[in-house]
Amino acid sequence: MTLLLDNQFPPIPESKEINTKAFLESVSHLPPFFDCLGSKVFAPIKADINRNIIKIKSVYDSDPVKYETLQQILLAEKSIHGSEWPKAGATLALMWLKRGLRFIQILLESLADGERDDDNPILIRINITKAYDQALKRYHGWIVQKVFKAALFAAPCRSDFLKALSKNQEVAEEDCLCKVRQFLINFTATVDAIYEMYYTMNAELDYQV
Amino acid sequence: MTLLLDNQFPPIPESKEINTKAFLESVSHLPPFFDCLGSKVFAPIKADINRNIIKIKSVYDSDPVKYETLQQILLAEKSIHGSEWPKAGATLALMWLKRGLRFIQILLESLADGERDDDNPILIRINITKAYDQALKRYHGWIVQKVFKAALFAAPCRSDFLKALSKNQEVAEEDCLCKVRQFLINFTATVDAIYEMYYTMNAELDYQV
Ligand SMILES: CCCCCCCCCCCCC/C=C/[C@@H](O)[C@H](CO[C@@H]1O[C@H](CO)[C@H](O)[C@H](OS(=O)(=O)O)[C@H]1O)NC(=O)CCCCCCCCCCC
């Protein structure tokens, strides 16, 4: 079994309201994804994502009925935080978390689609760069972008990454990618719904760090 | 008053045995030092140093009598952890923490000594680089070294850094540096004593991250 498939995201309902508790359960299995990248260089990223999850969870735990769905969190926080919002509370944490989720989604999609750098077919830098450019780059100032470029050299080669996704069992590449595609179905739908919610509620910010 | 001088390290006794409780109290004021660097890019460093301090504190709290001095911690852990030691417990945490302390020491010394890059006199990159080269570089693989070079661009200019050290009050540069020199006396003696202890006890490792 793959790391990801052991913990598939549930399908989202037609209303696109995402249940907070189920969402938190699913994303809690994602930080180990960054261990698949194999280097301690990625520890600060894992820590940042972990912090986002903890922040959302602590808001949820403070009143599980009031915060039953992610939509309810944004709505409630909008009135609680006033002009600070959306740069506050679980709204801010989820704003950043969704970018990390989009990064993971695009990286996996790109691998599943067989995108390769023909000059370096054993590497996944091209896939990581695509995910970074689309999900994160615009929210990073030039210094963090430079840090990213340096950190990229710590990325594992394709076969090691796929093996780590398969929990270090020997699995044929095609089997692994097949499971990745299966994982992506509900995962992508969830990430899309969150992006749509931020767009609809005018909760998206584009400041840089 | 300066950030640092509000929390001077106590003088070390002739035996050079460092009291754990007093040491933990003093170093707990250092993580905000990294906020003086002014950029969130340095947050992972602050977090790493914080983690070191928490690790040492949790060992100390488990038996304040047994672990009264830093020397006692190393001695006790040497027999507790067997062949894992010194890459274990508070011994490992202090091994890394002392490198961060040495970094701070050399950076402040270099500023107090008036070392400047004549081509960029308003910057402190030359001072930070000196501190990095002497305290940390050899423990970092080439990727982390590259990350460092990128992060260096986030360093503040000299006047902003000194102002932050003076808690954002307007203080003449010479007054601030005078206080830095005063802070360095006990601080350097403490850091030296810890290095000597690692050397004497054969507890130093030189693996790279
Ligand atoms: C000795 C030398 C040392 C030099 C020091 C170098 C340090 C380098 C700095 C690296 C940055 C680490 C990544 C973290 C970046 C974070 O700054 C951003 C914003 O982070 C958000 O900020 C908010 C406030 O604005 C809240 O605090 C959020 O927190 S809240 O929960 O409190 O609301 C928080 O997530 N998150 C991000 O950009 C998200 C990053 C997701 C990354 C996804 C994968 C990328 C994979 C790349 C693979 C190659």
Ligand SMILES: CCCCCCCCCCCCC/C=C/[C@@H](O)[C@H](CO[C@@H]1O[C@H](CO)[C@H](O)[C@H](OS(=O)(=O)O)[C@H]1O)NC(=O)CCCCCCCCCCC
């Ligand atoms: C979206 C793009 C994102 C890309 C991601 C980029 C991520 C970049 C990575 C940056 C690295 C952050 C610095 C942390 C480095 C740490 O890896 C090292 C070793 O850290 C030690 O490791 C041990 C195990 O080997 C234990 O876990 C120790 O922990 S234990 O307590 O558990 O035993 C731990 O401190 N500490 C260090 O090198 C210490 C660093 C001190 C730094 C001092 C100041 C430097 C100032 C520089 C100013 C310019």
